[in-house]
């Protein structure tokens with residue numbers, strides 16, 4: 348069980364002094380509580396105080412009596428520092444595990460997030476790490492202290508018995524200790540399974556939560572309030588059931604062990620009567636037994652805690668050990684600024700964990716550097732997929748995507764992506780000022796460059812109209828600005844990036860046709876010398892493209908310029924006509 352934690356031991360290295368300190372404190376605790384207390388009471392305090400001839404002075408009695416608080420004082424100090432030091436280590440280790448988890452989330456391929464709901468990942472990152480931290484500090488608190496106490500308590504038992512030369516007595520007493528282990532094992536087995544269920548259920552609850560918060564508008568628009576409450580209630584109720592099962596098994600432990608230890612005392616009592624054992628020897632044995640049951644009980648509880656922690660660790664490791672298919676190559680080719688000549692060679696691509704949702708089939712394309720290339724086709728034809736393969740958001744199934752003749756898999760991801768600016772239909776803004784959101788495009792840009800980019804994207808005028816201008820905070824995911832304003836900020840961000848390859852996937856869809864045509868003018872100036880992939884539903888944007896690729900069902904079915912495609916390709920013509928209302932009027 349402990350091997351599971353081994354990979355994380357390296358995080359203890361920086362705090363090893365505290366760790367050693369806590370082990371030493373645990374030893375002191377065990378020695379003082381398990382051994383010294385018993386021996387002092389039985390050998391010094393009781394015989395003197397309960398002696399038949401009461402000849403002690405007042406101060407002698409006080410002195411003897413204060414040995415008890417003295418022992419507890421030392422025990423208390425040791426317990427305090429043991430807990431403090433070891434918790435410090437546990438919290439430190441968990442801090443690193445949390446960071447590892449978050450770091451991993453930054454590099455996992457986009458396909459991973461399609462398979463894992465956000466709520467589930469949040470629940471792993473927060474609830475499971477919390478559980479693990481709770482386990483680690485709890486377990487660590489007892490893991491040295493209790494065994495030390497047990498060893499010294501048994502030591503005191505043997506010491507007392509050896510004076511009486513009564514081996515049987517000791518064996519009898521010791522025998523009941525292992526019996527207490529059975530209920531521990533029984534409960535532990537059940538708890539592990541329930542703990543896993545509980546954490547998974549917690550994930551479902553978080554998921555319902557985050558989905559609900561993200562769909563506040565839809566819920567009101569479609570009147571889904573009751574349905575949502577019902578779904579949430581069901582998730583919370585399942586959580587209640589598994590939680591109670593854990594309580595059932597973990598609460599059963601303490602009373603059972605106490606009962607077993609009471610049986611041990613009863614048997615020892617009977618034996619003591621026949622063996623004519625002195626009352627103070629007997630007391631000492633019962634005391635030692637009492638002291639040694641506590642560790643057994645605590646270690647049992649630890650066992651259960653560990654099970655719960657392990658199930659949390661399992662869930663964390665599912666993410667931590669997830670392979671990162673899209674990573675830097677072992678021997679990357681160094682690239683600086685690319686020209687932007689794109690080529691797709693018989694590219695096949697499918698979505699889904701097993702690649703069972705085909706999206707591109709045998710796609711060949713050559714887009715010379717500096718070309719404005721439009722991708723058109725019906726919804727679901729594969730246009731976005733095609734564009735997403737260029738920054739290597741997804742990995743091609745077979746075939747290859749090359750830029751300037753170099754496979755995208757041969758470059759460092761950072762080098763590749765620095766050469767590409769992507770603007771999507773629904774750009775995400777961070778909850779920060781507009782200025783800082785723009786700056787993400789190129790963090791070392793000057794204020795002037797930022798402003799120019801905003802002017803080119805026709806964002807400047809509306810930004811200046813806002814209360815705080817460029818220092819306006821846009822709210823979570825940019826919720827305080829309109830869809831069209833968000834797109835203009837995203838465009839400005841892309842302009843600022845000044846990358847040789849520009850991908851605009853429905854990047855102007857939320858703009859009215861007036862602002863769109865204004866941006867078209869700006870674009871025309873900006874795209875000089877750049878390779879642009881443009882996906883747009885409005886054909887006004889597409890007509891000017893020097894190359895148009897027509898997609899249908901994952902394949903490129905035709906390519907050329909507007910005039911030649913309109914003349915020769917029925918699909919292109921129907922898409923174009925439909926947009927201009929020609930087909931519909933004819934049919935009507």
Ligand SMILES: Nc1ncnc2c1ncn2[C@@H]1O[C@H](COP(=O)(O)OP(=O)(O)OP(=O)(O)O)[C@@H](O)[C@H]1O
Pocket residue numbers: 461698699704705706724725726727728729730731732733
């Ligand atoms: N993340 C995804 N996981 C699984 N399947 C996907 C994913 N994204 C797209 N698909 C599927 O791949 C196919 C191509 O999708 P793609 O987004 O490339 O189409 P598109 O041409 O951009 O359509 P639209 O014009 O509607 O944006 C579709 O059948 C779609 O259902």
Ligand SMILES: [Mg+2]
Pocket residue numbers: 730731732852
């Ligand atoms: Mg698309």
